[in-house]
Amino acid sequence: MEGDSGDGEACxxxxxxxxxxxxxxxxxxxGREDLWALKNAACxxxxxxxxxxxxxxxxxxxxxxxYSPGYPSTISPSQHQRVPxxxxxxxxxxxxxxxxxxxxxxxxxxxxxxSQKRTAPAPVVGWPPIRSFRKNISNTSTNxxxxxxxxxxxxxxxxxxxxxxxxLTVKSSAKEKSLFVxxxxxxxxxxxxxxxxxxxSYEKLSSAVDQLFRGLLAAQKDSSAGGIQSxxxxxxxxxxLLDGREEYxxxxxxxxxxxxxxGDLPWQMFISTVKRLRVLKxxxxxxxxxxxPYKTVLIPCKTIL
Amino acid sequence: MSEEDGxxxxxxxxxxNSLSGSHPPDQVLETxxxxxxxxxxxxxxxxxxxxxxxxxxxxxxxTRSELFIGNCYSVSPARAFARFSKVRSIYIKGRPRFADFxxxxxxxxxxxxxxxxxxxxxxxxxxxxxxKRISLTNDDLALLADSFHQFKELELVFCEGFGTRxxxxxxxxxxxxxxxxLSDTEVTDDNVDWISCFPEDETCLESLVxxxxxxxxxxxxxxxxxxxxxxxxxxxLNRYASMRQLYQLLLRAPQLTHLGTGxxxxxxxxxxxxxxQECNYYYSAFAACTSLVCLSGFKxxxxxxxxxxxxxxxxxTSLNFSYTNINPQQFRSVIVHCHKLQTxxxxxxxxxxxxxxxxxxxxxxxxxxxxxxDADEDIEGPVSEVGLQAISEGCRKLxxxxxxxxxxxxxxxxxxxxxxxxxxxFRLCIMGRRQPDSVTGKPMDEGFGAIVKNCQKLTRLAVSxxxxxxxxxxxxxxxxxxxxxxxxxxxxxxxxxxxVLEGCPRLQKLEIRDSPFGDAALHAGAHRYYNMxxxxxxxxxxxxxxxxxxxxxxxxxxxxLVRYDGxxxxxxxxxxxxxxxxxxxxxxxxxxxxxxESVTIL
Numbered sequence: 001m002e003g004d005s006g007d008g009e010a011c012x013x014x015x016x017x018x019x020x021x022x023x024x025x026x027x028x029x030x031g032r033e034d035l036w037a038l039k040n041a042a043c044x045x046x047x048x049x050x051x052x053x054x055x056x057x058x059x060x061x062x063x064x065x066x067y068s069p070g071y072p073s074t075i076s077p078s079q080h081q082r083v084p085x086x087x088x089x090x091x092x093x094x095x096x097x098x099x100x101x102x103x104x105x106x107x108x109x110x111x112x113x114x115s116q117k118r119t120a121p122a123p124v125v126g127w128p129p130i131r132s133f134r135k136n137i138s139n140t141s142t143n144x145x146x147x148x149x150x151x152x153x154x155x156x157x158x159x160x161x162x163x164x165x166x167x168l169t170v171k172s173s174a175k176e177k178s179l180f181v182x183x184x185x186x187x188x189x190x191x192x193x194x195x196x197x198x199x200x201s202y203e204k205l206s207s208a209v210d211q212l213f214r215g216l217l218a219a220q221k222d223s224s225a226g227g228i229q230s231x232x233x234x235x236x237x238x239x240x241l242l243d244g245r246e247e248y249x250x251x252x253x254x255x256x257x258x259x260x261x262x263g264d265l266p267w268q269m270f271i272s273t274v275k276r277l278r279v280l281k282x283x284x285x286x287x288x289x290x291x292x293p294y295k296t297v298l299i300p301c302k303t304i305l
Numbered sequence: 306m307s308e309e310d311g312x313x314x315x316x317x318x319x320x321x322n323s324l325s326g327s328h329p330p331d332q333v334l335e336t337x338x339x340x341x342x343x344x345x346x347x348x349x350x351x352x353x354x355x356x357x358x359x360x361x362x363x364x365x366x367x368t369r370s371e372l373f374i375g376n377c378y379s380v381s382p383a384r385a386f387a388r389f390s391k392v393r394s395i396y397i398k399g400r401p402r403f404a405d406f407x408x409x410x411x412x413x414x415x416x417x418x419x420x421x422x423x424x425x426x427x428x429x430x431x432x433x434x435x436x437k438r439i440s441l442t443n444d445d446l447a448l449l450a451d452s453f454h455q456f457k458e459l460e461l462v463f464c465e466g467f468g469t470r471x472x473x474x475x476x477x478x479x480x481x482x483x484x485x486x487l488s489d490t491e492v493t494d495d496n497v498d499w500i501s502c503f504p505e506d507e508t509c510l511e512s513l514v515x516x517x518x519x520x521x522x523x524x525x526x527x528x529x530x531x532x533x534x535x536x537x538x539x540x541x542l543n544r545y546a547s548m549r550q551l552y553q554l555l556l557r558a559p560q561l562t563h564l565g566t567g568x569x570x571x572x573x574x575x576x577x578x579x580x581x582q583e584c585n586y587y588y589s590a591f592a593a594c595t596s597l598v599c600l601s602g603f604k605x606x607x608x609x610x611x612x613x614x615x616x617x618x619x620x621x622t623s624l625n626f627s628y629t630n631i632n633p634q635q636f637r638s639v640i641v642h643c644h645k646l647q648t649x650x651x652x653x654x655x656x657x658x659x660x661x662x663x664x665x666x667x668x669x670x671x672x673x674x675x676x677x678x679d680a681d682e683d684i685e686g687p688v689s690e691v692g693l694q695a696i697s698e699g700c701r702k703l704x705x706x707x708x709x710x711x712x713x714x715x716x717x718x719x720x721x722x723x724x725x726x727x728x729x730x731f732r733l734c735i736m737g738r739r740q741p742d743s744v745t746g747k748p749m750d751e752g753f754g755a756i757v758k759n760c761q762k763l764t765r766l767a768v769s770x771x772x773x774x775x776x777x778x779x780x781x782x783x784x785x786x787x788x789x790x791x792x793x794x795x796x797x798x799x800x801x802x803x804x805v806l807e808g809c810p811r812l813q814k815l816e817i818r819d820s821p822f823g824d825a826a827l828h829a830g831a832h833r834y835y836n837m838x839x840x841x842x843x844x845x846x847x848x849x850x851x852x853x854x855x856x857x858x859x860x861x862x863x864x865x866l867v868r869y870d871g872x873x874x875x876x877x878x879x880x881x882x883x884x885x886x887x888x889x890x891x892x893x894x895x896x897x898x899x900x901x902e903s904v905t906i907l
Contacts, residue, residue, distance in 0.1 A: 126406030
């Protein structure tokens with residue numbers, strides 16, 4: 001793992017990767033271009049410093065219709081004066097730039113193709129130019145089961161399944177994906193979300209809840225305004241969530257809105273019915289028959305004012 | 306003509322007017338001048354006025370209340386504030402646009418700190434701050450909130466570096482706040498309930514936009530805030546807002562003109578209503594919003610609820626469905642009602658059919674943006690030249706278009722150039738790199754050539770597809786008003802860039818990536834760079850030596866070389882002669898000292 005011991009040429013960790021001939025310009029250097037590229041996979045950055053990326057020298061293979069400008073520009077002065085002939089020759093449409101002012105561009109065309117199905121070039125950094133928050137748009141086709149979106153996995157499916165009595169289709173596809181549910185704690189204004197798939201037991205869930213809210217609870221008890229966390233207020237661990245003996249108890253709501261104590265069901269059954277979690281003061285947990293989970297209900301518009 | 310306020314040439318504006326020179330300035334005349342100039346609002350007019358003579362320069366500087374800094378490194382806060390002493394609103398742009406696509410390190414620069422510190426001293430009466438592509442911290446926001454007691458408007462676009470703690474300071478301290486708009490801005494979750502920090506009495510809030518925020522907010526506090534903000538006109542919720550929450554807010558604020566609907570799909574099990582009944586409630590809530598003209602959001606839409614927006618469609622001038630993955634039929638059912646629409650942002654999931662539907666109804670359309678659901682290069686896309694042609698035929702008043710597609714033809718682009726002669730902005734992104742006309746196999750030269758030829762008001766152009774130097778000849782020849790040009794994977798040789806730099810008299814912003822333009826072209830444009838805001842060239846053919854020559858011969862041009870591996874997200878080590886990005890901009894200051902390791906300033 002130490003990298004090359006003295007030999008500067010063939011670092012044993014160099015990884016040779018193949019790609020389609022002339023496969024597109026890698027916009028970023030390093031990375032996963034499917035080009036002829038040498039990548040120091042296991043070499044540390046120290047080694048990289050010693051071995052300048054050999055990737056540079058591959059940038060100028062004149063491939064038909066392609067060049068690889070994605071590499072750092074290191075043309076030596078003598079080379080950059082003239083445009084390499086390979087660019088002029090290898091264009092799909094040739095141009096004679098004899099008189100820039102006149103229309104003497106001659107063109108040849110490639111045979112018309114209705115679909116551009118040559119081998120796709122390797123992905124390039126920042127192309128197509130879409131910002132990250134525009135990616136990963138959720139699918140909302142009504143014809144198929146929705147992708148389990150972290151925050152809607154159960155919330156938006158439950159109605160359809162309740163009303164139409166279709167099987168909970170989200171279940172099967174959700175097995176591999178995350179299962180986020182909201183969790184609120186008494187006395188803390190902001191709720192959080194937990195991915196129940198990351199736990200496999202109630203104990204782990206309980207300790208995660210402790211981690212999540214311990215700091216927030218301490219901040220709430222801090223008397224200064226604006227929610228600024230103060231280190232002077234001691235952060236007490238939140239324990240005993242499952243047995244009802246300590247100050248707080250963990251309860252959950254299922255898709256019917258009923259509140260129940262956490263811990264009675266086998267874990268797998270629990271995560272298939274839980275819709276929401278709450279951490280309540282144990283003193284308020286005595287009566288857990290179903291009550292309306294929401295303070296307001298939909299009312300027809302005309303009854304207001 | 307420079308559009309910078311810290312005008313490079315203004316210091317050389319010699320006065321031949323007899324007012325200055327050996328006579329003392331005529332105070333009366335200056336006072337008159339000031340009272341006239343204060344009505345001048347357009348900054349370009351003001352720049353022109355400031356060049357007339359020293360007296361005008363002084364008077365203009367004294368009366369300018371809106372300061373626009375197009376590049377935060379082109380002038381220092383000290384210099385700008387020394388000239389303009391009565392500024393009430395400031396507009397600062399930072400990073401270059403291509404940095405949004407992961408081509409620059411996150412710590413590249415464009416910090417708010419030096420500006421806000423200087424502003425705190427210079428403009429205690431400051432009312433408005435608008436930042437674009439700037440990095441700011443919670444402390445910066447705290448300083449802002451503490452320093453400006455009449456602060457009214459904060460707009461952050463494509464910014465980052467701060468969190469809800471900073472927001473809470475602004476909400477709490479800026480008692481006259483009217484506008485708090487966060488667009489496409491990253492806000493970290495500091496576990497602070499900033500919504501609860503607004504004053505308890507009636508607020509002056511007119512606009513509250515946080516649709517980009519990725520964290521939950523305290524909905525109850527928001528509802529109370531909306532209830533005590535009678536002037537609220539713009540409200541854009543983030544994607545965690547459920548249907549029920551939206552409904553409640555609509556009942557509270559039927560006076561809204563701009564609404565971001567949040568998820569428009571997250572539901573909570575309330576009563577056992579079927580979809581139709583529920584829709585009726587939402588429908589009547591929307592029906593009460595008779596002033597609504599701009600609708601956005603729909604970030605996790607349940608299409609079954611879409612009919613509930615029908616009551617407002619007839620009044621809509623702006624509709625943003627760019628996060629809304631709906632099919633053509635669903636889209637059609639909405640768009641057929643939107644006769645007054647001027648701005649439409651959609652996803653290509655609506656297909657050419659959806660574009661056809663829009664073209665039939667939206668005769669007043671001015672701006673169209675079509676984003677891809679799948680930003681992939683080698684798939685069969687749902688929109689094509691057919692959609693573009695349809696839009697060009699139906700929407701003759703089109704001024705601005707951004708169109709992502711997988712296939713395009715010259716014919717459709719030429720048709721658009723003829724049908725929509727009022728185009729100001731034409732940005733076509735054929736996602737497959739160097740892709741020719743999908744029917745003829747020819748380069749896309751003729752299409753873009755027709756655009757610059759026929760659309761004579763064009764100021765902004767982004768090209769794509771297979772392009773030879775001929776396309777650039779067209780642009781240089783006909784692009785008389787083009788100010789911004791974006792090029793990617795195009796051109797054959799240095800001549801391409803030369804045509805543009807030797808033509809295009811109004812060119813201000815030139816951003817090029819992965820194109821075969823080298824040092825010869827770079828030098829050929831040297832006479833332009835002092836008159837441009839910036840030049841960006843990444844992964845092109847320029848060498849370090851070529852850049853050094855330019856830097857040497859142009860002392861007021863800051864030439865930055867960036868070595869950044871966007872793929873790895875890290876600083877590229879290795880050969881110090883190599884670089885990925887050349888970013889050059891004129892500046893009145895010596896080169897900045899806040900650049901990270903990956904940036905070399907020549």
